[in-house]
Amino acid sequence: MCGILAVLGCSDPTRAKRVRVLELSRRLKHRGPDWSGLHQHGDCFLAHQRLAIVDPASGDQPLFNEDKSVIVTVNGEIYNHEALRKQLSNHTFRTGSDCDVIAHLYEEYGEDFVDKLDGIFSFVLLDTRDNSYIVARDAIGVTSLYIGWGLDGSVWISSEMKALNDDCEHFECFPPGHLYSSKDGGFRRWYNPPWYSEAIPSAPYDPLALRHAFEKAVIKRLMTDVPFGVLLSGGLDSSLVASITSRYLATTKAAEQWGSKLHSFCVGLEGSPDLKAGKEVADYLGTVHHEFTFTVQDGIDAIEDVIYHVETYDVTTIRASTPMFLMSRKIKSLGVKWVISGEGSDEIFGGYLYFHKAPNKEEFHQETCRKIKALHQYDCQRAIN
Numbered sequence: 001m002c003g004i005l006a007v008l009g010c011s012d013p014t015r016a017k018r019v020r021v022l023e024l025s026r027r028l029k030h031r032g033p034d035w036s037g038l039h040q041h042g043d044c045f046l047a048h049q050r051l052a053i054v055d056p057a058s059g060d061q062p063l064f065n066e067d068k069s070v071i072v073t074v075n076g077e078i079y080n081h082e083a084l085r086k087q088l089s090n091h092t093f094r095t096g097s098d099c100d101v102i103a104h105l106y107e108e109y110g111e112d113f114v115d116k117l118d119g120i121f122s123f124v125l126l127d128t129r130d131n132s133y134i135v136a137r138d139a140i141g142v143t144s145l146y147i148g149w150g151l152d153g154s155v156w157i158s159s160e161m162k163a164l165n166d167d168c169e170h171f172e173c174f175p176p177g178h179l180y181s182s183k184d185g186g187f188r189r190w191y192n193p194p195w196y197s198e199a200i201p202s203a204p205y206d207p208l209a210l211r212h213a214f215e216k217a218v219i220k221r222l223m224t225d226v227p228f229g230v231l232l233s234g235g236l237d238s239s240l241v242a243s244i245t246s247r248y249l250a251t252t253k254a255a256e257q258w259g260s261k262l263h264s265f266c267v268g269l270e271g272s273p274d275l276k277a278g279k280e281v282a283d284y285l286g287t288v289h290h291e292f293t294f295t296v297q298d299g300i301d302a303i304e305d306v307i308y309h310v311e312t313y314d315v316t317t318i319r320a321s322t323p324m325f326l327m328s329r330k331i332k333s334l335g336v337k338w339v340i341s342g343e344g345s346d347e348i349f350g351g352y353l354y355f356h357k358a359p360n361k362e363e364f365h366q367e368t369c370r371k372i373k374a375l376h377q378y379d380c381q382r383a384i385n
Contacts (some may be wrong), residue, residue, distance in 0.1 A: 001143060002061075002075040003028025003049035006124040008133055008182070011152035013043040017180060021045045024290075030309070035060045039071055041128050046050075053077065053224050059097030065107055066092050069128050072106075073177045074099040075143050075159055076121025076314045079181045079220040084116065098223065099123070106134075114179055118220070122174070123155050133182045138346075139191040141176030141227060141376025148172070157183075161311050171275045176376050200362055216342070218244040222252045223314040226337040229263035231327075233289070234277020237342025237351070245340060246285045261382040263336065267292045267327035291329045294323065302326055310381055321382040347371035 005025045010017060018040055025038065025047035037082050039046050039062045048061035054077070062073045078084070081098035084105065091104040099121070104145045105113040106125055120142040126133045135157050148156040148164040148171030156171065158164050166170040174180070177191030197202070218241055222228075223369030230242045242264055250260040264287040266278035275291055282289035299322045306318055306325050333337060347351050350368050358364035 001031055001159070002051050003031035003163075004075050005045075005047040005149075005158065005159070005163050006073060006133075006155075006157040007045045008043075008124075008126070008155045009159070010043050010045070010150065010154040013040065016043065020167075021047055022346065023107065023165065023258075024158075025049060027162045028159055037073075039073075040128070040129065041071065041126060044131070044133070045286045046071055046124060046126060047236075048073045051337065053226055054098045055096035056138055056225055058098070059095045061097075061099070063100055063103055064094060065103040066094075068078050070103040070106055070218045071126045071128065072099070072103045072123055074102060074121060074123040074261065075145075076119055076123070077221075077223065078117055078119040078121065080104070080118040088305055111179065111181055111183075122159065134384050135174065135180040136176060136190065137174050139177045139193075140372060140380070142380050144381060145174040146171055147174045147180065150352075154258060155180075161191055162308075173376075176373075195369055197372075198366045200365055214240070214377075215244050215248075219248050219252075221340055222249065222254055224254045224256065224338070227263075227335055228254065229260050229336050229339045230287070231339050231341040232264040232266050232278045232282055232289070233274045234266070234281050235274075235278070235342070235346040238278075239281045239342075239343045241340060242281065242285055242287065245256050246287060263334075264289045265292070265327060265336075265339065266290070267294065267323045267330075269293065270294070290330075292336060294326050298326060299323065299364060312381065314378070317378055317382055324382060341383060343377055344381045346374070347375055347379070362366075 001060040005028060007021055022038055022360050025043060028049045032051045035050040037048040037060055046062045052059060062071050064071055078098040078101060078358050081101050082162055084101040088104045088108060093100050102123060105116060114136050120138045122137045122145040124133060124135050143210050145163055146157050146158050148168030150156060150167060151169050156164050156168050157163040162173060175187060176191055178187045179190045180187050183217055190323055221271060232238050232242045249255050249262055255277050266275055268274040270293050302325055303318065306321050310317060315361045347368060
């Protein structure tokens, strides 16, 4: 994913401050090695480190509206950008980037446009006409985002804490599903689904509806102009995702550029059950399968790097992140820029073993809701960072 950094309302909009923002933005370069961008308007700086997925040739950021009065720096993917472009037919887009719709949606609908976005995203939008700004994070916090405050009253936004810790008096996690507006001076929740109240659903179980929703969720993510693959451990979650991807890949634009043969990836210690099960599923689906092995010492040696990137000392997160970190480095060396996985399914469907001990359906449902609300602190942090 890309890296964003914004400094809003600083007291010294000098050349030295610009150099400092550039220096801090480089701490996020591992997130976006393809391009670096920085735009200054008065006392506001918007920086971006880009990982190019859609329109790598012209989608560099920050992004602008037609007259450059609205500036946006974004980390994320907007899956319904083509449909939104059709709704905004009276607007002129500068790039083919999926994130280019954000500035134009703001022009059309003001601050209340965020719920029109179907995707994962964190963004900062600056309206230079009145020097106001908004910051928003996706529904469950798939993309990472933090907010901080400087001693001069400035507001700082970053994809990772490492760009904030030296210059902010205080910083904290930006809450998922929320929007921060300079006009209001605070947060408000833009994402308000029925499940958030943890009320027990009354709709009957419909396996066909579930299947269609699941397939749609996978297919819309096959939006890419660069090589990609799937993580395949051989478990139920990753196997189903790989199966749907394999089945529908030939019908996507990605297949036109990169072919319809799906690449799958698995990592494990020598002789681990994941490697065996992953290969069995890969053979069945006919994917181009890549196995990576590591030793316990390899894992121990990588811990310091893992902590640096995931920015946590949570033991479970570090343990799960280590093989993924090692595998990601291997995948990158093959020229693959992003992968799709089955993260989040255990939380949604109660797949963890302790769910079997739920005393009743009410507590089972409430626990799944709580797990989804906390995804940004654990699985999302591991998978995206």
